[in-house]
Amino acid sequence: MSSQDKDRAKPETWRDWLSQFESAAGGLLTWPLVIIPILVLILFTGINQLKSLTSGPAVIAYIAQDQVYAEPLLADFTQETGIRVRAVYDSEAVKTVGLANRLLAEAAHPQCDVFWGNEELRTRQLAIQDTWRATNGWAAFGYRSRRIVINTNFVRWGETPSNRTATPEPPRSLLELTNAVWRGKVALAYPIFGTTATHFLALRQHWGDPAWEEWCVALAANRPFVVDGNSVAAKLVAKGEAWLGLSDSDDIAAVQSEGAPVVALPLSEESLLIPNTVAVVRNAPHPEAAQRLFAWLQRPEVAARLVTLKALEGASAVAIKTPTLQPNWDKLVSELEAGTERLKEIFVR
Numbered sequence: 292m293s294s295q296d297k298d299r300a301k302p303e304t305w306r307d308w309l310s311q312f313e314s315a316a317g318g319l320l321t322w323p324l325v326i327i328p329i330l331v332l333i334l335f336t337g338i339n340q341l342k343s344l345t346s347g348p349a350v351i352a353y354i355a356q357d358q359v360y361a362e363p364l365l366a367d368f369t370q371e372t373g374i375r376v377r378a379v380y381d382s383e384a385v386k387t388v389g390l391a392n393r394l395l396a397e398a399a400h401p402q403c404d405v406f407w408g409n410e411e412l413r414t415r416q417l418a419i420q421d422t423w424r425a426t427n428g429w430a431a432f433g434y435r436s437r438r439i440v441i442n443t444n445f446v447r448w449g450e451t452p453s454n455r456t457a458t459p460e461p462p463r464s465l466l467e468l469t470n471a472v473w474r475g476k477v478a479l480a481y482p483i484f485g486t487t488a489t490h491f492l493a494l495r496q497h498w499g500d501p502a503w504e505e506w507c508v509a510l511a512a513n514r515p516f517v518v519d520g521n522s523v524a525a526k527l528v529a530k531g532e533a534w535l536g537l538s539d540s541d542d543i544a545a546v547q548s549e550g551a552p553v554v555a556l557p558l559s560e561e562s563l564l565i566p567n568t569v570a571v572v573r574n575a576p577h578p579e580a581a582q583r584l585f586a587w588l589q590r591p592e593v594a595a596r597l598v599t600l601k602a603l604e605g606a607s608a609v610a611i612k613t614p615t616l617q618p619n620w621d622k623l624v625s626e627l628e629a630g631t632e633r634l635k636e637i638f639v640r
Contacts (some may be wrong), residue, residue: 351404354379354380374580404580406429407588410485412620424573433566440528441528442533465494468515478515478527480518480524483634558611569589
């Protein structure tokens with residue numbers, strides 16, 4: 292190429308340079324004209340989806356039912372009704388007590404609409420303190436139970452092999468848990484919170500205060516595993532670190548589903564049935580949505596699904612013929628503080 296041709300090939304202006312570059316790049320510089328509208332479309336679509344998630348009807352729920360069971364049900368509720376559920380869950384260690392205290396602290400300015408409890412005592416305690424709306428404030432549905440759970444590798448059950456004749460028989464009563472054979476072999480949740488507290492306080496009514504206190508002191512002296520929650524107690528029995536324990540039927544079912552060699556002893560007059568509860572907070576910030584969730588959780592199909600998930604033992608306790616603990620709930624609530632303080636003194640941590 293001559294020097295004149297080279298000079299003619301050089302761009303004289305920025306427009307000439309851009310034209311030559313675009314031609315050489317095969318139209319590369321036209322990509323913004325295509326990509327930018329696509330990016331804008333994606334951005335606006337995302338914004339609209341975000342608005343749909345953060346707008347519209349919502350209900351705020353404080354939930355003591357285990358999150359693994361509650362979440363899929365609440366997702367179904369949202370899909371059916373279009374009402375989003377903003378859920379606050381409790382912890383395994385303090386269970387319903389933490390949420391109950393939060394509801395009491397917020398009484399003057401409620402933040403919660405619906406409380407989904409997994410036992411009855413705290414719901415009744417809050418009812419007495421006017422936490423729930425005045426009419427149709429709370430309801431119970433389904434049930435679990437408190438049971439003695441045994442590890443069949445260490446406690447005799449059914450046809451025991453002849454080489455295990457020294458294996459102890461299971462206790463016939465909770466009173467026997469203070470026997471020397473169970474020293475250091477019993478697991479239970481710290482009896483200040485949750486269903487363990489309710490069970491212990493119901494036993495106080497059943498046996499009378501002197502016998503109950505004697506039993507508590509002897510049980511604490513028998514060196515039990517006092518752990519953070521019923522699921523932990525059930526797992527200790529499943530692993531054989533404890534030979535038997537006190538736990539809830541759903542936690543026992545959970546370790547059984549993993550193949551653990553554990554059995555729940557039959558219901559007795561010392562067993563406690565534990566319903567789920569649902570309540571609407573007085574002056575709830577979203578009353579209409581709260582009523583929808585309140586009614587929805589009481590549907591028979593909801594309890595049936597919780598039974599299928601092993602979160603509940605049964606949808607209705609009406610069919611149970613075995614006598615179980617029948618607490619005087621008003622008396623139990625009135626004695627709650629004194630009974631809890633005594634348990635703290637006995638089961639020192």
